[in-house]
Amino acid sequence: MHTASLGEYEQGLPILEELKRQYPTHKIVLTFFSPSGYEVKKDSTIADVICYLPLDTKNNVRSFLKATHPDIAIFIKYEIWPNYLTALKERNTPTFLISALFKENQVYFKWYGAFMRNALSKFSHFFVQNEKSLTLLKSIGFDNITIAGDTRFDRVCEILKRENTLDFMNSFKQDEFCFIAGSTWPEDEKLIIDYINGNTHPIKFVIAPHTIKEKHIQAIKQSISKAVVCYSEIDNSNIEDYEVMIIDTIGLLTKIYSYADIAYVGGGFQTGLHNVLEPATFGLPIIIGPKYDKFKEAVDLVNQGGCFVVYNKEEFNSQLKELFTDTDDRKKKGKITKNFISQNIGATKIVLDYISSRIS
Numbered sequence: 001m002h003t004a005s006l007g008e009y010e011q012g013l014p015i016l017e018e019l020k021r022q023y024p025t026h027k028i029v030l031t032f033f034s035p036s037g038y039e040v041k042k043d044s045t046i047a048d049v050i051c052y053l054p055l056d057t058k059n060n061v062r063s064f065l066k067a068t069h070p071d072i073a074i075f076i077k078y079e080i081w082p083n084y085l086t087a088l089k090e091r092n093t094p095t096f097l098i099s100a101l102f103k104e105n106q107v108y109f110k111w112y113g114a115f116m117r118n119a120l121s122k123f124s125h126f127f128v129q130n131e132k133s134l135t136l137l138k139s140i141g142f143d144n145i146t147i148a149g150d151t152r153f154d155r156v157c158e159i160l161k162r163e164n165t166l167d168f169m170n171s172f173k174q175d176e177f178c179f180i181a182g183s184t185w186p187e188d189e190k191l192i193i194d195y196i197n198g199n200t201h202p203i204k205f206v207i208a209p210h211t212i213k214e215k216h217i218q219a220i221k222q223s224i225s226k227a228v229v230c231y232s233e234i235d236n237s238n239i240e241d242y243e244v245m246i247i248d249t250i251g252l253l254t255k256i257y258s259y260a261d262i263a264y265v266g267g268g269f270q271t272g273l274h275n276v277l278e279p280a281t282f283g284l285p286i287i288i289g290p291k292y293d294k295f296k297e298a299v300d301l302v303n304q305g306g307c308f309v310v311y312n313k314e315e316f317n318s319q320l321k322e323l324f325t326d327t328d329d330r331k332k333k334g335k336i337t338k339n340f341i342s343q344n345i346g347a348t349k350i351v352l353d354y355i356s357s358r359i360s
Contacts, residue, residue, distance in 0.1 A: 001015070001016060001028070001029070001030050001031070001047075001073075001074040001075075001076070002030075002031045002032075002033075002053050002073070002074070002075050002076065002079055002081070002084075003030070003031070003032060003033075003037060003076045003079070004032070004033045004034055004037065004076070004077070004078065004079055005032065005033065005034035005036050005037035006034075006036055006037045006040055006041070007275075008037070008076040008077050008078075008079070008099075009030075009032070009037050009041060009076075010152055010155055010275075011076050011077060011098070011099040011150065011151050011152050011155070012030075012074065012076045012098065012099075012151070013046065013151075013155055014151045014152075014154040014155050014158075014347075014348040015074065015098060015151060015348060015351055015352065016028060016030065016046050016047065017046065018348060018352050019352070020046065022352070022356065023359060026071065026359070027048040027049070028046070028047040028048050028049075029047060029048065029049045029050075029051075029068050029070070030044075030046065030047035030049070030050045030051075031050075031051055031052060031053035032050075032051075032052055032053065033052070033053060033079070038050070038051075038052055049068075053081070053084075056081045056082065056083045056084055057083065058083055058087075060083075061083045061084050061087045062087070064084075065084075065087055065088070065091065070088075070093055071093070071094075071359055072093065072094045072095070072096070072355060072358055072359060073088050073093055073094070073095040073096070074095075074096050074098055074355075075095070075096070075097050075098070075123075076097075076098055076099060077097075077098070077099050077100055077101060078100075078101070079097075080097075080116065080119050080120065081119075082115070082116070082118075082119035082122075085119050085122035085123065086119070086122055088122065089122040094124045094125075094355065094358040095122065095123050095124050096123065096124060096125050096126075096127065096351075096355055097123050097125075097126050097127065098127045098148075098151065098351055099127065099129055099148075099149075099150050099151050099152070099347070100126055100127065100128045100129065100133060101128070101129050101130070101133055101296065102128065102132070102133040102136040102137060103132075103136070104136065108120060108136075108140060109136060109139070109140060117140055120137075120140075120142065121142075123144070124144065124358070125144050125145070125146065125354065125355075126142065126144060126145045126146070127145075127146050127148040127347070127350070127351050127354075128145060128146070128147055128148070129147075129148075129149055129150050129296065130147065130149075130296070131147060133145075133147075134147055146350060146354065148346075148347040148350040148351055149344055149345075149346065149347035149350070150296075150297070150344065150347055151347045151348050151351065152277055152297075153277065153341055153344040153345045153346075153347065154345050154346070154347055154348040155277075156277045156278055156280070156281040156341060157281060157341060157342070157345050159254055159278065159281050159282075160281060160282075164254075164255045164258040165255075166252070166255050166256065166259070167236070168231070168234050168236060168239060169255075169256060169259045171236060171239045171240055172204060172206075172239050172240060172242065172245055173204050173259050174204075174240050176202050176203065176204050177201070177202060177203045177204065177261050177324065178203070178204045178205075178206065178259050178260050178261050178262075179203055179204070179205050179206070179260065179261065179262050179263075179264070179320070180205075180206040180208070180256055180257060180259065180260040180262075180263050180264070180279075181205075181206065181207045181208065181263070181264040181265075181266065182208045182253045182256075182257065182263065182264070182265055182266060182274065182278075182279070183208065183209075183210045183253070183265060183266040183267060183274035183275070184207060184208065184209050184210060184264070184266035185209075185210055185211075185266050185267060185269065185270040185271075186270075187269035187270055187289070188264065188266040188267070188268070188269055188270075188289065189207065189209065189220055190313075191310070191312075191313050191316045192205070192207060192264065192316075193220070193223050193224055194313055194317075195313075195316065195317055195320060196224055196225075196226055196243075196244060197224065197225045197226065199226075201324060203243075203324065204243060204244075204245075205226075205243065205244045205245070206244075206245045206246075206247060206256060206259075206260075207220065207244070207245070207246050207247065208246075208247035208252070208253045208256065209246070209247075209248075209266075210266060210267070210274070212247075212248050212249065212250065214248075217230060217246060217248045220246055221246060224244055226243040226244050227241060227242045227243045227244065228242060228243070228244040228245070228246065229242045229244070229245055229246070230245070230246045230247075230248045231245065231246065231247045231248050231249055231252070232248050232249065253278070254278050257278055257279045257282050257284065258282050260279065260282065260284050261284070261330065262284060262285055262286075262287065262320065262323050262324070262330070263279035263282075263284040263285070263286050263287070264286070264287045264288070265279060265286055265287075265288050266289070267289070267291070268288040268289020268290055268291050268292050268309075269289035269290065269291065270289075270291070271291075272291055272292075272294060272295070273288055273289070273291060273292045273294075273295050273298055276288065276295070276297055276298050276301060276307060277297055277341065279337070280297075280301065280306070280307075280337035280338065280340055280341050281338070281341045282338075283334040283335060283337055283338030284334050284337060285306060285307075285308070285323055285330055285333035285334050285336075285337065286301065286306065286307045286308070286337060287307075287308050287310060287316065287319055287320065287323075288302075288307060288308070288309055288310070289309070289310065289311075290309055290310075290311050292309065297340075300340065301336075301337060301340055304336050304340060305333060305336055306333050306334070306336030306337035306340060307337070308323075
């Protein structure tokens with residue numbers, strides 16, 4: 001299985017987990033393109049080999065496939081590597097593109113896109129996320145397509161089956177209202193900190209920054225005028241006396257979302273929105289910044305009314321105040337996000353039912 005980075009890994013993970021369960025004697029090779037994916041997951045036990053995929057030259061392809069001799073090959077979402085695909089086709093290796101999204105402005109649908117259209121022709125089957133992708137592929141002559149949806153929904157749905165209790169969050173939150181901001185960037189943090197410093201309501205705040213470098217964490221802490229503690233400083237004594245907690249470690253955010261009444265997901269003022277599916281699976285209304293149009297799940301949640309877009313401090317303050325004061329509306333919006341998750345699960349089963357027949 002080849003994934004570009006961490007986000008695509010999350011889409012591929014439900015498939016890998018099920019393949020590993022169904023075919024315990026097979027070896028799994030997981031490859032990345034980006035260091036941001038490989039460095040985080042290089043020590044995972046999900047695969048027998050985790051490495052970078054060598055660059056798409058004919059010599060690299062020949063050597064890599066000779067070493068791995070795959071029974072099947074799976075590429076995630078946007079990953080189209082022409083020389084690998086050609087060689088896999090020549091070896092009669094079933095090759096699949098999973099959780100794929102296609103858009104009109106991509107090269108495959110341009111008059112000059114023949115080379116990349118030819119690369120697409122090497123896939124045995126496409127599993128696309130939506131009707132639009134299917135229509136676009138059909139427009140250039142493909143019919144080996146199944147609308148399966150996004151496997152990430154299956155991934156986040158599994159979160160609810162796990163133990164999400166955190167003792168320090170129980171002590172910190174008590175029975176108070178809790179606002180949790182995940183994967184925040186400085187632009188997000190400015191809005192949130194301004195609100196915290198002026199807040200007079202009984203709200204507990206948790207900020208989990210995207211960057212947890214010491215200098216950045218301390219800058220956040222020093223800019224907050226309320227009682228604030230970092231996760232690394234917790235000794236569980238009098239933690240309930242703090243109004244704000246900064247999570248200066250990784251790996252806890254998903255469980256922390258289970259304690260939220262409202263979630264803010266960062267990145268929408270910066271490079272692009274982070275994962276809204278994790279807070280959605282806990283049935284939370286979600287606030288995001290304006291750069292979300294490239295993320296289908298966020299677009300859908302905004303359109304359905306479970307996710308709210310803010311463009312500035314005034315809109316953020318107004319939206320948070322509204323969700324805090326109107327309990328019935330907040331629960332209604334949370335129900336929208338929870339239903340959104342439950343209505344979109346099942347992609348993993350569709351994919352596995354198909355490709356299992358191709359594994360010897």
